[in-house]
Amino acid sequence: MAKITFITSDGETKELEGSSGSVMELAVEHNIKGIDGNCGGVCSCATCHVHVRPEDMEKTGPGSEIEMDMLELDDNTDEYSRLSCQLPISDAIDGVVLTVAK
């Protein structure tokens, strides 16, 4: 079980709990604004972009090369960017705080 906090672009904070699937799926299931997951989680649409709180980067780790290539062409990408479809939910990411990208 992992507790994940989302901060949306209108400043709303939502705390969710999940035990399987991806962070994107959890967010879509709970209608987190700004996370669409159009491609269903295969890393093709970049509509699930989040910024990981810097101190949580250790928990999530960096993205794969394919994911980073995808993010490279997003104008709002920074060093804490990840595609949430590529973040599997597990105990390892318990407590992370994610800000939904614009």
Add this chain to the structure above:
Amino acid sequence: MPDPFENARLKRGIAEVGNQNDPVQLLLRHKDVRKTAHNYKTFKSGAKPGRIVVPSEVNIRETRQIPFELDPPIHGVYRAAVEPWFKRALQSEYAEKLKVLIDALIEESLEKDSLEVIEEFALVLQSRALTLLLNIPYEESETWISWGTHVFRSEETALDGEKAKILYDYIDVQIDKALKNPGEDLYSVLLNTEVEGKKLTREEVKGVMVLTFAGGRDTVINTVTNAVAYLAEHQEALKRFRKEPEIIAKAVEEMIRYFSPLTQMGRVVTEDTQVCEHAIKANTRVSLCWASANRDASVFENPNEIVLDRQINPHVGFGFSHHNCLGAHHARQIMKVLLGTLAEKVAKIEIFDYKENIEDLDEFKRKVGYDYLKVKFHKTID
């Protein structure tokens, strides 16, 4: 479906194709295609209407397709204005209506000893589903079915102005009707849509409608037809969808990658530049070859195979960046419901006869689908 671009993609990364005295440099590598699609300043969409389409449509239309033939930042304003309507396809109510429509079509098809997939199935499905996207009565699909498989193209010539005129005249009549009797259909909604404080003009409404009709016709028809052919040749896939319906969404993405329903989309170059070490002159055309990028082995493992549950699939089958497909939600929903319903009702598909539709791009001959595909659907036994 073979990949005609492999050799050129590996060796050169770029290839010139002639077209109506306005040749096009095809960009073939995944990375170049994505970067170029993103760089709207050097590679623009807001050129003369029809010029970014390959083959060019400059001689058959003047209406600017919107938001497709605009560039940021104004592109984003128009896109944001129309996008919510196209996102209706994500709602469960929309999916349920599609399911009713696809259930009925498959039931009809199961009764036939021989089914010609393009005319009797894919075109009918595309047309009926379009009534949902436009939110207009189901009966209207009869008119579109009667037009045949292509709006812009016909059997005789690649670009047929007469056929395009049918669509333009039709849309004009529909806009007039919506002006007189506004309803809850897309025409009426667009006529009431404001962009930067001003209502869309009639020409702009027409531009959105032409895009909606033209962009989602051949593409959807070819995807549906290719999917049926694939399922006929891979009977185990239907069984797998029955057992593991959770992979269907991934299978849809994979089919979009593998079939690449739109081979390419052009851009007009605004300044002398370079792509993968090739000089490109201002005011010439390049094209983003989605079909080639989607088979790039540096990105996709086993690119020439359909891997139904492919986990990482950064395909560009719906385009990429600012101009990614506006109708993608609708298309994905059609394909998800279609694959699920075929798995539910059809045990196997038998092919009797077919003729491949090969697109001719000078040195490249690309199979895009079929001219005809005759099959029989066999029922599942409960």
